[in-house]
Structures are given as structure tokens and as C-alpha cells.
Amino acid sequence: MATTGGPLAERARASGVPVIGIPQGLEPRCAVAYVTVAALAAAHSAGLVPDLADELAAAARTTTALAAQWGSDSPQDTGPKRLAGDLAGRVPVFHGIGLTAAPARRFKTQWNENAKLPAFWSELPEQNHNEICAWVGEAQMAGLAPVLLASELLAPPSRVRLQATAEALERAGFTPLLVEGAGATRAEQILSLVLHGDLASVYAAVLAGRDPRPVAAITALKERLAAADSESS
Structure with a gap:
């Protein structure tokens, strides 16, 4: 069981259930690495996946180095800052395929929560079966930025599909932005992309003059739903 503690952790330990501790006080979006490691550790304990400890350790080293390289004092034309600048005033549509699909969705949700800006995501090959028609057709797609x-x-085959999609977008008049993962393992590639998107969304918030921390709209919606539950009970 993965938990930040409290009665649930106490009951689990009393019942002999292994507990993986997660630091308290973190916003869910800030705990993605902790939760990912905990989920993989639990899956390994259940015999569902191999031991990924070495791969995760490599990912930790890679993302730590990238975080230092992409920090607040990094040049404006580097990594996440450059992406945030390129997307200023535009609505990004993040595209992923295979192991980059989940990071693409993460890019989108972080753009929404941190920068408080609209963003969307799409997964290949499904995008090639429907959405591509809108991009290369006569729909009003101005202002959208494919990433x-x-x-x-x-x-x-996935790299060929990604390249072919980029070429189709270019022929339609768009300039697709490319974000490459880093590292030699799947964990490094995925988590480096997650870090890239997280930092870019924070820099996008700064450029838009917004505080990335509060999520007032989500809080208000939760309060409204909680009130409705109380009224119906």
C-alpha cells in the first residue's frame, strides 16, 4: 500500500500489509515520481513486472541533472523555457505515441493546472485515423500549435509514423515543435519528458503572469460537489 500516512497506514501495518510511504503535503501533480515508483514497487512485489530499481535509479540521476540544467537561471532558449516561449499566445496540442503517449497527456494537464491555459493532447496512431483530417483540412485551426x-x-514504425505526421502538418502550414526524451532506458525517457513538460508549464505560467500553485477552479468545483452530496444525504 502506498500512502502518506494516517489511520490507513496504521491499519495496514497492523494487518501486516507492506506500506510504502509518500511524503505528506504534496499536491498530487507534484507527487508523480513518488507514486510511479510506489506503483512499480508494488507491481514487482506482486510478480507483475521485473525489478526496475536500477532503471529507476538511472532515471533519478538523469532527471536530477536535467532539473539543474533547466532550472530558473537557465537560458531562455533552453529546453522547457524555449518551449514555453514558443507556445506563448498559442494553444498547444501535445502528441504522443507508444511510451510518449502518457507524457503527452501529462503535458496537457500540467499546462491546464500550472499555467491555467487551454491545452489538448492526442495519441498516435488514433490521431491519424480522424483528427489529422482537421489539421490538414479547411477547419479553423489557426492558433493551435502541434507539439x-x-x-x-x-x-x-512508430518513429516513421511520427515523422510522417509532422510532414503532413508542415504541408498544412504548421510548424510542429519536437520534444525528445533523454536517457537510455524507458524510465529515463518517460520521466525526462514529464520533467520537461512540468517545468515548461511553470515557465508558461510565469510568462502569462499566473501563479502555478493554486487551482481555485478545482477547489470551487469540489466544494460545490461536496455541498451537493451533503444536501442529498
């Missing part, structure tokens, strides 16, 4: 998430670990 393609890539990885050197993608299977060759």
Missing part, C-alpha cells in the same frame, strides 16, 4: 513528443526508444 510532438519523441523518443529514440520508439519502435521504427
